[in-house]
Amino acid sequence: xxxxxxxxxxxxxxxxxxxxxxxxxxxxxxxxxxxxxxxxxxxxxxxxxxxxxxxxxxxxxxxxxxxxxxxxxxxxxxxxxxxxxxxxxxxxxxxxxxxxxxxxxxxxxxxxxxxxxxxxxxxxxxxxxxxxxxxxxxxxxxxxxxxxxxxxxxxxxxxxxxxxxxxxxxxxxxxxxxxxxxxxxxxxxxxxxxxxxxxxxxxxxxxxxxxxxxxxxxxxxxxxxxxxxxxxxxxxxxxxxxxxxxxxxxxxxxxxxxxxxxxxxxxxxxxxxxxxxxxxxxxxxxxxxxxxxxxxxxxxxxxxxxxxxxxxxxxxxxxxxxxxxxxxxxxxxxxxxxxxxxxxxxxxxxxxxxxxxxxxxxxxxxxxxxxxxxxxxxxxxxxxxxxxxxxxxxxxxxxxxxxxxxxxxxxxxxxxxxxxxxxxxxxxxxxxxxxxxxxxxxxxxxxxxxxxxxxxxxxxxxxxxxxxxxxxxxxxxxxxxxxxxxxxxxxxxxxxxxxxxxxxxxxxxxxxxxxxxxxxxxxxxxxxxxxxxxxxxxxxxxxxxxxxxxxxxxxxxxxxxxxxxxxxxxxxxxxxxxxxxxxxxxxxxxxxxxxxxxxxxxxxxxxxxxxxxxxxxxxxxxxxxxxxxxxxxxxxxxxxxxxxxxxxxxxxxxxxxxxxxxxxxxxxxxxxxxxxxxxxxxxxxxxxxxxxxxxxxxxxxxxxxxxxxxxxxxxx
Numbered sequence: 054x055x056x057x058x059x060x061x062x063x064x065x066x067x068x069x070x071x072x073x074x075x076x077x078x079x080x081x082x083x084x085x086x087x088x089x090x091x092x093x094x095x096x097x098x099x100x101x102x103x104x105x106x107x108x109x110x111x112x113x114x115x116x117x118x119x120x121x122x123x124x125x126x127x128x129x130x131x132x133x134x135x136x137x138x139x140x141x142x143x144x145x146x147x148x149x150x151x152x153x154x155x156x157x158x159x160x161x162x163x164x165x166x167x168x169x170x171x172x173x174x175x176x177x178x179x180x181x182x183x184x185x186x187x188x189x190x191x192x193x194x195x196x197x198x199x200x201x202x203x204x205x206x207x208x209x210x211x212x213x214x215x216x217x218x219x220x221x222x223x224x225x226x227x228x229x230x231x232x233x234x235x236x237x238x239x240x241x242x243x244x245x246x247x248x249x250x251x252x253x254x255x256x257x258x259x260x261x262x263x264x265x266x267x268x269x270x271x272x273x274x275x276x277x278x279x280x281x282x283x284x285x286x287x288x289x290x291x292x293x294x295x296x297x298x299x300x301x302x303x304x305x306x307x308x309x310x311x312x313x314x315x316x317x318x319x320x321x322x323x324x325x326x327x328x329x330x331x332x333x334x335x336x337x338x339x340x341x342x343x344x345x346x347x348x349x350x351x352x353x354x355x356x357x358x359x360x361x362x363x364x365x366x367x368x369x370x371x372x373x374x375x376x377x378x379x380x381x382x383x384x385x386x387x388x389x390x391x392x393x394x395x396x397x398x399x400x401x402x403x404x405x406x407x408x409x410x411x412x413x414x415x416x417x418x419x420x421x422x423x424x425x426x427x428x429x430x431x432x433x434x435x436x437x438x439x440x441x442x443x444x445x446x447x448x449x450x451x452x453x454x455x456x457x458x459x460x461x462x463x464x465x466x467x468x469x470x471x472x473x474x475x476x477x478x479x480x481x482x483x484x485x486x487x488x489x490x491x492x493x494x495x496x497x498x499x500x501x502x503x504x505x506x507x508x509x510x511x512x513x514x515x516x517x518x519x520x521x522x523x524x525x526x527x528x529x530x531x532x533x534x535x536x537x538x539x540x541x542x543x544x545x546x547x548x549x550x551x552x553x554x555x556x557x558x559x560x561x562x563x564x565x566x567x568x569x570x571x572x573x574x575x576x577x578x579x580x581x582x583x584x585x586x587x588x589x590x591x592x593x594x595x596x597x598x599x600x601x602x603x604x605x606x607x608x609x610x611x612x613x614x615x616x617x618x619x620x621x622x623x624x625x626x627x628x629x630x631x632x633x634x635x636x637x638x639x640x641x642x643x644x645x646x647x648x649x650x651x652x653x654x655x656x657x658x659x660x661x662x663x664x665x666x667x668x669x670x671x672x673x674x675x676x677x678x679x680x681x682x683x684x685x686x687x688x689x690x691x692x693x694x695x696x697x698x699x700x701x702x703x704x705x706x707x708x709x710x711x712x713x714x715x716x717x718x719x720x721x722x723x724x725x726x727x728x729x730x731x732x733x734x735x736x737x738x739x740x741x742x743x744x745x746x747x748x749x750x751x752x753x754x755x756x757x758x759x760x761x762x763x764x765x766x767x768x769x
Contacts (some may be wrong), residue, residue: 085310162656187742208238208259222250235259246269249276251296253581258282267291272299283304284327288312295321297341303327310737312335317344319364326350331371335359341365342387349373349516358382365410369393375419379403388412390434393418402426409436410458418442433458434479441465448472455482470495475662476503482511564593566605602628610634617641626671633657636680642662647674649693656680663687670696683765686712694718701725710734715742717762724748731755738765745769 127270132389135201184294196203198729200217201224203210212218216695223613234256240339242249245264252275254260260280269287277283284305288295290312297318300306304326311317313336322328324347331345333353342364345351349372358361358380365387368374369609372395379386388410391397404426411433414420418441425432427449434456437443448455450472457479460466468491469483478500482488489512494500502511590609595602604627606612615629615638619639626648629635640647642664649671652658659680663670665687672693675681683698687710697703699722706720710732717739720726728751729743735755740762743749754761 067394071699085464100339129703143401147366187343187712203236208236210240211243214245218242218246218248218250218253222253225253238262240264242266242269247271249273251275252278254278254280265289265292269292274289274298275301277303279303285309297321298323300325315339317341320346329353331355333357333360338362340364342366343369346370356383361385363387365389366392372396382407385409386413389415394417404428407431409433412434412438415439417650425452427451429476430454430474432456434458435461438462448475451472454616455479458482458484461485467491469493471500473497475500478511480511484512486512494598499694520702526741564590564606566593566599601625604628604630606632608632613637619643622646623649626650627653629655631655642666645669647671647769649673650676652678654678661767664727672696674696675700688712692716692719698722707734708735713737715739717741718744721745726751730757738762740764741767743769 069237079373082274099314102660116400121200126446128746141438160494168215179594182417183661198217198221200213201211201221202704207382210221212221236259237254237257238259239262240254240260241264246266247266247268248271249265249269251273253273254263255275256277256279257277258281259284260277263277263283263286265361265619269289270291270293271294272288272292275298276296277286277300278298278303280300281302281304283303284307286306287305288310292312293314295312296316296594298320299318300309300322301320301661301706302324304324304615306325307327307329309325309328309335311321311332313334315336315338317333317337317340319341319344319712321348322331322345323342325342325345326347326349328345328348328351331348331351333340333354333356334355336359336614337357338359339361339362340356343366344355345366346366348368349370351371352373352375354368354371354374354377356377356379359382360380361382362381362385363379366389367387368377369389371391371395372393376399377391377394377397377398380403384405386406390410391400391413391414392412393416394414395418397415398419398421398534399413399760400414400420400423402423402425405428407428408431409429412435413433414423414437415435416439417441419435420437420440420446421442423443425446428451428713429449430451431454432448432452435458437446437454438458438461441464442461444465444467446460446466446469448470451474452472453474453476455475455478457469457601458481459479460469461481463486465484465488466483467488469489470493471478475496476498478624480502483492492512590606590612593609594608594616594619595605597620599618600620601623602621603625604618604631606615607627608631610631610633612632613634613743615632617639618639620643621647622639622643624644628648628651630650630653632652633654635652636657636659638658640662643666645666646662646669647663647667650673651671652661652675654677655671655675656677656679658678660683661675661678661681663685667687667690670690670692673685673695674692676695676698678697678700680699681701682702683705684697684700684703685707686757688711690712694717696716696719697706698718698720699753700720701722701724703723704727706729708724708731711734712732713734714737715731717734718741719739720729721741721742722745723743724745724747726743726746727748729749731738731753733755734757737760738754738758741763741764743752744764744767746766746769749766752766
């Protein structure tokens with residue numbers, strides 16, 4: 054899902070960047086010179102645009118959240134993979150400038166504009182779009198073409214024919230001296246025009262009325278994309294085709310009648326926040342990816358029984374919808390179809406679907422119960438995650454697979470019965486179900502828990518207060534089979550042994566681990582029912598000789614201090630993840646690797662010194678460490694995405710000379726970060742690298758940077 058959102062944002066940024074570049078060219082042309090901040094070759098794509106304080110900010114971003122998790126929104130979408138594959142396109146300066154075309158002066162007599170007038174209009178060193186538009190108009194803009202005319206006074210655009218539509222689309226995108234987007238307030242398309250061209254009115258924010266004749270049969274992709282001022286539009290029944298993103302971001306639209314089309318394409322009505330009612334006509338058989346995503350004002354959605362497939366995220370974040378019925382005709386549903394529908398309380402699923410996809414109901418915080426059809430055999434990753442009001446759910450008898458984090462964070466879920474048919478339960482499937490007291494296992498053969506040894510407990514942080522297997526009911530006679538099969542996973546089984554092979558836990562909560570064998574034994578004892586909960590640990594000391602620290606204290610939320618020996622060379626995945634009280638730890642100078650999520654959500658950690666020999670930092674290693682204020686990144690270190698994301702206390706960062714890449718999402722959500730110095734050695738800034746850095750006021754992008762990822766500075 055996040056990938057789809059990222060691609061939508063990238064396309065907008067490229068389009069708006071072209072507008073900004075056009076503004077700069079306008080001012081240079083009017084004054085008889087090319088602005089110093091613009092260097093481009095016509096149609097070759099050779100050139101670049103430097104960051105300039107004189108270029109105005111783009112329009113308010115339509116997309117919400119994050120982001121987000123993709124394929125180009127205006128193409129027939131290919132199903133997005135949601136397993137964090139690095140397939141996202143990258144926005145480069147070369148691509149941004151490649152669409153700039155030659156300045157074409159009007160054939161009409163042009164009024165000469167003096168330098169004084171230009172200075173008065175544009176202002177010294179001012180490249181604001183408004184000034185550019187005014188300066189362009191005074192120099193004699195072309196407001197007409199083959200079968201189209203744009204009134205200079207009434208700002209009404211009239212298109213007479215298909216030739217006029219084609220000529221208008223060319224004029225709008227190629228004549229850089231005229232900012233039609235700012236000029237048009239109404240559009241009249243004359244009878245005889247058969248189509249509305251691709252991005253014909255893209256970003257025309259001042260349009261308030263559009264007349265479409267019955268001769269029109271097709272509306273091309275992005276035709277009215279980001280027409281944010283359009284309050285209503287009537288689409289004639291003659292229209293049989295509407296392409297992707299045709300009305301994306303028309304947030305003032307309060308109602309729209311969809312004609313007798315058969316397919317609603319990807320993002321066609323996405324982010325139309327003003328829509329109150331969504332009614333799909335009987336002619337429709339498929340609803341595309343994100344077709345109505347983020348229609349947050351919608352209260353009712355009606356889907357006819359002609360629809361057979363619903364694409365990924367089709368109704369995601371329709372936060373006003375309380376009830377929805379998906380008809381039995383639907384046999385295919387993509388991932389995240391109803392994700393983030395905050396108000397959703399009641400949903401009816403079709404009888405013949407066989408799976409519930411990833412994140413289908415994730416974040417539906419008001420959903421209290423749901424009936425899963427008997428035909429369903431699998432529940433995808435995070436399908437019901439964060440459904441904080443979900444109290445009960447019945448799994449069908451044909452169910453075989455429960456995905457990773459499928460019911461994680463369902464805080465009101467009190468009991469669950471796992472059918473006999475289930476063979477696999479994904480890692481953290483029921484993690485942080487804090488009210489879960491009873492689990493009934495019906496399979497004679499214990500289901501596989503998790504996928505590999507690095508996966509964390511299926512039932513982490515569930516409310517089990519027992520000292521054997523009483524928290525889980527298993528078939529009579531199969532108790533030992535479950536104990537054996539789940540030795541490494543059953544972290545809800547409690548006993549009272551406070552020592553083991555190479556470790557001791559004293560009455561004050563101090564854990565001492567003597568060797569790597571001690572780490573292994575401690576981890577095993579945490580999960581097989583021979584000791585007390587890890588939450589009783591308040592401090593830990595690992596003795597000299599230990600080289601690799603694994604997930605020894607994952608989720609030990611009461612531990613305040615950890616002492617590591619100089620022998621430690623690596624800190625593994627999840628090693629101290631969610632140690633929310635941790636305030637005191639020193640990473641030895643010999644450590645060369647810090648694993649994924651190693652210090653994730655260590656909210657109380659006030660600071661950390663990264664050793665000079667550190668070469669690898671895993672994904673999310675220090676995410677959500679609210680207390681961190683100062684970070685010095687060692688020379689030669691490489692890292693994964695989101696390493697310091699949402700460190701909201703971070704105010705100072707030192708990036709070493711020689712570092713070539715700012716990693717994806719590296720400082721996303723670091724709201725207190727006001728300035729950052731990027732060394733000249735950096736050539737790439739990753740996706741979302743500084744997104745949501747709302748306090749950022751100053752940043753210097755080196756001249757050798759050749760690649761800036763999607764959303765790198767979004768919501769700054």
